[in-house]
Amino acid sequence: MRSLKLAVLAPLAFLAFPAQALEEAPVGPQPNVTVADLVNEVEIPFERFTLDNGLRVIVHEDHKAPVVAVSIWYHVGSRHEPEGQTGFAHLFEHLMFNGSENAPGDFFEPLREIGATDFNGTTWYDRTNYFQTVPTQGLELALYLESDRMGHLLGAVTQEKLDNQRGVVQNEKRQGDNQPYGLVDYAQIEALFGEDHPYGHSTIGSMADLDAASMEDVQAWFGRHYGPNNAVLVLAGDIDMATAREMVERYFGDIARGPETEQVDPGIPTLSERREIVMQDNVATTRLYRTWVVPGLNDPATSDLDVAASVFGGLASSRLDNVLVRDEQTAVSVTTFLQEFEYVSLFEVQVNVAPTADADAVSARLDELIADYIANGPTQDEVNRVAMSEVSGRIAGLEQVGGFTGKAAVLATGELYSNDPSYYRTRLERLGAVTPDSARAAMQQWLTRPVLAMRVDPGERGAYEEASSVGGERTGGLNSPAFYLQPGEETAEPSPAAASASLGTRTVPRPEVGEIDDLDFPEVERATLSNGVEVHFVRRTAVPTLLTRLSFDAGNAADRADQLGTQALMLSLMSEGTTTLNSVQIAEAQERLGAAMSASASLDRTSLGIFALAANYEPSLDLLQDVVRNPAFAPSEIERIRAAQLSTITTERTTPASMASLNLWPALFGEQHPYGRPTSGLGTPDSVAAITRQDLVDFHRSWIRPDKLTIMVVGDATLAEVVAALEPRFGDWTVEGEAGTKAMEAAIPAANPRIILVDRPNSPQSFIYGGQVLDLVGTDELLPLLTVNEALGGSFLSRLNMELRETRGWSYGVRGSVNRFAGPVSYTIAAPVQADRTGDSIAAMLEQIDAFLTSDGMRPEEFSRAISGSIRSLAGRFETSSGVIGGMSNNLLYGRSDDYYDDIAAMYRSFGREQLDATARSAIDPSAFTWVVVGDAGQVREQLDALGLPVETVASE
Template sequence: MCHSVRLSLLLAGASLGTLAVPALASAQGAAPLPALVKDVKIPNQVFKLQNGLTVVVHEDRKAPVVAVSVWYNVGSKDEPQGKTGFAHLFEHLMFNGSENLPDDYFTYTTQIGATDLNGTTNFDRTNYFQTVPKAALEKALFMESDRMGYLLGAVTQEKLDNQRGVVQNEKRQGDNRPGGLVQYELFGNLFPAGHPYHHTPIGSMADLDAASLADVQKWFIDNYGPNNAVLVLAGDINAAEARPLVQKYFGAIKRGPVNVPAMASVPNAVGKTIVMKDRVPATTISRSWAIPGMLDKQTAALELGGSVLGGLASSRLDNALVRNEKLAVSVSAGANPQHRVGLFQVQATVRPGVDPAQVEKRLDEIMADFIAKGPTREELSRAATSEVAGTIKGLEQVGGFGGKAVALAQGQLYANDPNWFRKQLDEYARVTPAQVQAAFRQYLTRPPLTIRLEPGERPAPVEPKGPTAQKGVGTPPPPTKRDVPPVGTFAELDFPTVQRATLSNGMKVTYAQRTAVPVTTMAMTFDAGLAADAPNGRGLQGLTIGLMDEGAGNLTGQQIAERQEELGASISTNASLDRSTVTLSALSANLAPSLDLLETVVEQPTFAPAELERVRTQVLTSIAAQQRDPNGIAGRLVPGLVWGANHPYAVLGNGSPEAVKAFTRNDVVGFQQKWLRPDNAEIFVVSNLPLSQLTPQLERRFGTWAAPAGVAKGTKQFTAAPARPTSPTVYLVNVPSAPQSVIVAAQSTAVDPRGDIIATQAGNEVLGGNFLSRINMDLRETKGWSYGVRSSFDVAPGGVSYAITAPVQADRTGESIAALNSQVTDLLGGKGVTTDELGRLVSNNVNTLPGRFETSQAVLAAMMSNSLLGRPDTYQEQLAARYRALNQGGIDTALRGAIDPKGFTWLVVGDAAKVKPQLDKLGYPVQVIEAK
């Protein structure tokens, strides 16, 4: 459950079923934009029940799953004064049980194998979504209808108090991040008091404390009627199948009041500057303007203009301030339209050592020039192509945070048209430079709100003392009895057949075909990763791979960015512990020129000295940001505490600042020649095109690529990890005034990463691996001290570590460690896995398989994981049988063999003045250390 203060068009996630595939582009050209746009459709049917519930159905038979998404026409802009945060608080309560399903909602979604499930609240709407196996659709509809029509009998004061605490810890978690307080100043000043967008969805602590049971009941009655909602079903279903099921479960729910949000106008210009201090490494300058909402005729022009100005990798601001003048570490610009109004923001993070006033001056000059001259047609074409390509690449997913159901629901709720997203794409294709210029002149020549976030100490938070609402006010109605439907027979996973090829130089190609969308996704992985860095050279891998698309062959970084945008392609680099990866996502219609570009990037990086210095500064700034962020601090310290400073897995976030400062171009070139080379690489591809058509294209670009002469391939030197502790030690990093403490408990294990780890991982699911786990239900759902607690095994070829992560409110730090330790000890001692826990984890892992591998990205990741850990191509299809074979004793034994409750090293990042007295009471040695 989460809130969001940013509402975009979400077109990157709008998707559909099988598309026509335009002819492949030549090596020189790209498929024209109109040819790409014309096939972007989500066929759907709309019907309405007598009680006013609007239903949109889209048929997509590629997988036996259905996305079930309910959008309510109520968000934070509908909250009256003194009741901020109510929409989001109520979203949480919707997960705490209904009259006929009284347990936590995730209890039931786990039983039926739901994936992509959550709920979110923003200014304009509240939504709930899950993708379920077709066999469980009827039960999912019952579950959503029980929340919609039969909830109040299950809402109690105890649940309200608990979720109030959870939401307040969600707020603390966001506020605890450097820069986390900016949003309150932004919306509070850009939109005046009384304006619907004046406050953020998370609300204020005081208003949350004041929420009463009667308030909650009224919120439900006023806003959650069927005539105030849109239900979208997308996937293995059609309207004829859907109508009787929806009528069966939702038809008896009575109409409620209809929420008609007031028309919120664009407010007058603010024209003020606010200076804030926080734990940031460099000054960030933001300029913000209020603009019209998403339905306005000028919105498309503002959005594409924002992309050209500062959204694209080739943007005007990026090219001027970051690449050429090197005044800023990063820049961005863009429009964020919401339903009624929106905001346009330009932001720049100042390069350390540069006068912020100089950056502000140049921001204003570049914007003035852009408004005076407008964008070029070529710039607009690249921006529009990027939007359309993003849409097409999301076509596979039926639900989740940005699938087809999102596009349909958003259009129906806001524009009374589920096909509204398509009209927006058409608008993008038609926008002219003159329209962009006119929109910018109208709205962005007004005085902006400027927020300057500078390095320094933020003011200490002031929180209310606790709930102020009268207890016991509001009596829930008696529950209504309804029969819960059974589920049908679940389909088994049909993982695509994996095929292989070998290029002339020995590079192996692993391939799977997915034909739902005309997209090719390719990953070239190198046996390098973060572990390839020497202990005294942490950060070289990241610096090197980050430079590969900043200049290659005869192309500059600017030209590489422009070419990707022209093609609707995306080339990205990333690294795990043991793999460095260059990924290409391409429209299959433009595959040939996209592969040409990828060939240039991976085979001919130039590592120009000027680009090296620019990217070095960006890396150093990112390291400084990690050193000031409680989560970043923990992420940099824990690996070394677990593995020892000289182990390849003792990674240090984005690197050691001392090492990064000292790297030379020869170091970068040397790393690339040792590690990022064809005899150390493997290619993975998922595409709608057959392997027989792909192999010649891959051979042409990569089959003759040769390793550098006279340079030995890199090897990793794995040293033994330090002996696991026999008693706990707590390390404390002081972050003054932090409203939360970040707790991490970690240890190395003797788990064989290439062995059978199903039972071991199942044991972790019970302890902390999912929402219903023991530690999350204890610290979040029972005690309300955290927004979420998790644990996981980090499985890598050179070793397996285990970690528990718990962000908790500062005044409960010591008690939280004691509670976590108690839960671990209980599970590994006499309170092993229960029958219910076993049944839940087996059904969840088996029934979610079709949904987990719905997309090409998921298939690609599975193939790469199988290669990394030496698993067979059929591993994913073996999982169902292996989970069904689990038993309680086997899981208990496996988990006891993996982790030791006395073997944890504890790290706490928080306010030492508040936290250390709590830690001293635990009886563990406490060492205060510095961030690295």
């Protein structure tokens, strides 16, 4: 195993010393390294340059995989929006994906063609970003596309596109608002900031302002904010500085500067007195909030407040967890976090009150605990555990070059907000400088100010603010005075380059994509422990970490039909106490080690694993083996976790997607089949209430055992080192009693086409979930079906998504999925749609499916995109350890060879379009679909009746 460097940065040196004496010495496995030992591992070398037009460019070389992350960040977000145009920055983000003057059509088309992964765009209060990870040979095309929408966009923006994306954004808003607690943010930011503050409205905006957005608004917004001088471009991965400079100059160099977007600090608002807000919502349990506005991310106090928040409610061993969840058991879950923005941050505490507790009493107790914590602060050991957890997490993040949190994003945020790509180092140094005294002082300065105390109780929502396009026509443009504009922005016009733009005028040609090599999946080495347990190992040395997964042939399908939820309850309890460690000691041990245990279940597998620093691998495995082999199932913990699971079941019955799942799977597979259950595996209130301790012990003995186990490890070690670490911890594990068996022989009912309407009053959206059981099993070679489904429903560019989202504007996103289990396979479609278009949406989807399966099968461009994009994206899919271990897990589940992915490119190339059409037509039959619709029956029942299918209305539970 590679040793970590021992060089220590001075600001972190104190962390090498023993923690202050506590009432009890630390219990459980102890780390071999301190945070100070680790800090030199957190390093992202970079070079930078600036074009004459002001575009700042940062380049980081990382040749571990043949991919490059392209991440471009514009310093404009919702806080720059003028009055009457809330949500406009986000709306414009959507428009920028709809094609530019020299790259017409949806931007996802060429990105998918070149095999991009991790591609998306997001908008927040301070910025808008676009990112994609592409094969090295596709980098030039990615830069061409990004530069074209920066410098050549407006000629491609039409009224039709504006209207369509307005509808998409409004459905994105409905989708978020429709969730439990979905309206809290609006009330929260209005109360904390007020309407005159730039942070005083949500990024998604209001329905009325989205209705009012005009073409004139689009022109002005682009001209004011999207010039190269307001952007940062990061290239991270298989690229060098000389190549990067030449490419960026070629594609971005001729774009004219735009107006300067001055960044003005709006100040940190303070409430004049404590403010109480009580709301009602369709939720399962009362939630309490305590929120303060505190300094932004560049302020040194932010590190102190971040540590303070983690100690209080962020760590698994947090103060609130220990008191309210574990000890007093008046809360089912808690969290505290610092949400950082450029000029302000939010320090927020959330408590989900236990259904049996008095919410008023819990609220008073929460205030007591907050006051005590502010007065006394954290201990040295707590501060150290937060530091270890955060540095370990940063090391893990260094493995990925792109995405939301990879190295490109880290460098971009530092440059954009702090004028320093290496600002992450400053944050680590400040983290190392946090002491109990400094954390307490920061809290006493900022958290003794008046608090916003919000409470959301179960109840009925009020009237929903709808768009004028629902039940009326959209209004025209709105020319309102600004409440927060940059100096001179009131009269700003589009830049000359934007105003004179026309189609096809670009002098630099669109680049071709070179030949991309097939994937060389990393070599999987195998070994066997003394007791016969197989070990599958892949060596990856990009970061000094190891990811270990213990995969048991169990899963939700292992539950008996009369004991649903047993597996989930057992799995939750395993990390809540062993025969030697209690739940707090287990949590604290993980934090000291910089490790993170995980426990999850699919229908077919139960997995327990641990992320570990290479230097702490053996003590991390000590903790994992204790949790796996020696769970205590203490009666007090059983009742606590049972109450939490029952609360989650109640929550499941208030969330649209979960409510649909509760009804669809039993309808498709039958209640007696192991797959005829909601995929959450939580069980029912009655079944969970009846589970005994002996049931849990018996389940663990029958399913969590070495003869059902395969161990997979990916990381910075050798196979010999890994086996040497695993053998004394798992190699002597013997079987006990008979192994469990699954009731896979249960009969699946014949298809019964109908609509099951789950009445959820006051829902602005309907959640549509439909599907059928296919005549296939997961161990069949399903690559042809998965490939053809990319055109039908499996991707952003699929027929179903494009029809309902991009053409109709009725949904934020539609997905058709081949649900590949080990046993029988199903095909399902999930579509959240605006309520007034529920029936129309089902009709439109059926029309698209029917055409695809008959007269209008996979088109040549869809076929080409699916084949080339799938082949080219393979390197990006397996860039990280988690991606590799995911591929190994799939091979295990579906009975495939270790080198399956080495041959997958050739398999893709062997497909013919007619073959794929035939595959879809033989597998999918929309006339056999059962549909579940979760929505307001009073609004949608008549729409559904018109479809000609039987409609059964059931009440939400």
